[in-house]
Amino acid sequence: MSGLWGTRRRAALRSVCSLRCLYLGLGGAIGIAAAPAMAQTASNAPVNLDLGSVLSVGTGSAADLVNTPGTAPYEAPSKAPLNASQPTSQVTKNTISNMTTGTESYVTIATLTPSVSAISPNGPGLQEANGPVMRGFQDGQYNVTFDGIPVGDSNDFTHHSTSFFTNQQIGQVIVDRGPGTASTVGDATFGGTMSIRTIDPTAQRSITPYGEWGSWGTNIGGATLNTGAIQSANGASAVVDAEHIASNGGKTNTPQERTNFFGKVVIPVGTSTTVTLLADYNRLFQSFDTGATSDQIALFGPDYGNNTDPTSQAYYRYNTDHITNDMEYIDVQSNFGNGFLYDGKIYTYGYYHHGLNGADANGQGLPGQPLPAGAVPNLVAYTPGGALVTGVPGQQMMMDYRSVGTIQRLEKDFAWGDLMAGFWFDHQVNTRFQQEVILNAGNVPNYSNGTNPIDRLQHNQLYTFQPYGQFDWKPIDGLTVTAGVKYAMFRRALNAPVNQGTGLAQGFDHTWGKALPSVELKYSFNPNLSAYVQGAEGFLAPNLNTLYIENLSSTTFKPETTINFQGGMAYQDQHLALSGDIYTIHFENFLEKVGSGANKYYTNVGGTIYRGIEGEAAYTFDFGLTAFANAGYNQAFRTSTNIQITQAPQGTANFGLIYDRDGIYASVIDQWTGGEYSGNTGIGAYASSPAGGKSPGGWYDPYNVVNLAAGYTFNHLSPNLNQVKLKVNVDNITNNQRVIFDNGTDAAGQLWYYTLPGVSAFVSLSVPINF
Incomplete structure (x- = not known):
């Protein structure tokens, strides 16, 4: 265990050093930003320069519709912003x-947006979601940002929804x-990119206790404090939220408990600079559901998750996650005058995951029956x-990492358009550990497979540097031409006393880079109608699993890239919100393992075509009723074989009705997910998949889920x-x-199926108290 103890000491040291660097950077950034700010006038108010996502919804009078109750842009669950220059959907706080x-x-x-699907077998948010999938791209193949900061695991760029x-x-x-x-x-x-924006402080000073109670023993309790503008602090404001969630989960014996503390402070500095400070801490414990075999579903029902037998590998206390994470940042936005605008973030975030799992959980067959051939005894x-x-x-596993980074952006406005330049730098240090243990003996090492119980012990680092330059040219009224280039540089360094997959002590250090051009044309016909076309290249650094081979010197593959072409339109007025787009994406340099043993390596084997059409529409009647629908038709297939790729639903749709008037809110929404291949059909005696057998993998038919919501807001009680x-x-x-997908196979080759969680009901209450 000395290796694990050393790992923990290194993780603690990294955490302290990262936070120290953050605080030093914060102090320096405030000093730099505040100095020129005092000389500015009130007319040079700062603007939000976080250009990594769309923040507003239009120009002119149409911009106010999304904030006006009773209009289609306000009521639509998902809508396309009028200033979008690529297919974009926005889901607001309303x-x-x-x-x-x-x-x-x-x-x-x-x-709720087109072409996005996910699987939540334990109930919404009560376990990490499987996915989501966007247009067939899997988690790890798209970006997730929190307040503009890219987050994710450096080993495979995936994310954690809880x-x-x-x-x-x-x-x-x-x-x-x-x-x-x-x-x-x-x-x-x-x-x-999925861009998540956190709440901002409100103008009204208040404290809002809230709670929710419902199915599966779910309880939520929390309170949100808004300070309002503090005049003695130059109008600074803050929002603080504390929350606790507890639930037994939608499957049997899959509880979750989660505690979260959140705070954001917005500080005006002078008249032209705003400093935003954010801190978030999240702690979670859960027993997770790996899926169930068809025999288990038939015997125990579709809500089977884990059992309560301490002699079983599927015992719920043996299949657990303990996860702690935090995020802190400082964001300085300033208007320097003469058309110069600045936005700079310095941040850190950490993820600490310690877990257990049975060697072959839910792979032991049924009680009282012989162990399936090939199962782990x-x-x-x-x-x-x-x-x-x-x-x-x-x-027993551990994955601890911390990222420290900065995003710096500068913009100069001219009469003909604007010039932008900036960069993103991120350094993540990630330690991954797993060893075989005896679960019913205090997790002591298990030597049943030889003399070394450690499956992996890796110290890996990822350095990311992405400088960019971009300009917006407005040759005529209404037309904006945007062109730019970004250089994406990734350096991956691996120091593995025990490398995953090989069990060898191995090291590797390599840098990849590529220039990524983009061009967009957007035309605003009037304040309510716009259209756009876009062409751009994308780039994905190789995952860490490409280094799980014995001969690392054979790793000469090219990183995966995409060439994207798409066009669309958006329209908004008081009664109608309408948008549509069409796209084609050529995924190049698809990576695949070839060979075996010491001769195994990764190589580029071709590409994939993604193409489809998407649309959104909402119409609001004068008496408070809104009808809405959105849909995406998506194709994704290998160019060499024309075979559809797996885990890519061939369409999504949301449609329903909303009533919102005089304090009454009610909605019914039908979410449809199209059919998809899983790529798994079982192994050996279990090679026939009960879910279907459409070649080349297990096929899962489309399914619908209908959700209702109804509420009443009591206005002006006092x-x-x-x-x-x-x-x-x-x-x-x-x-x-019904069965909707699988989670791979157990040791014997039986598929582990995911089913939809059953009907559930929740009641919530929030009580804002102004003071």
């Missing part, structure tokens, strides 16, 4: 507050279905080369008690619990 439950994460919110911010702290979710402009930064921008060894005895085998809100959510009202 929809998040009225339509979703308090446990939901950004993942389930994003499924980490960082809760539903209460999300102000809006913006889904950009494309690589964006040169100024769009991130490790995996080529599949698009309950045999362990307490010493190297020792005799096998009865015990519960499993794995001078200090306003907008008290009572709400009811009923999800999956048809109680559809």
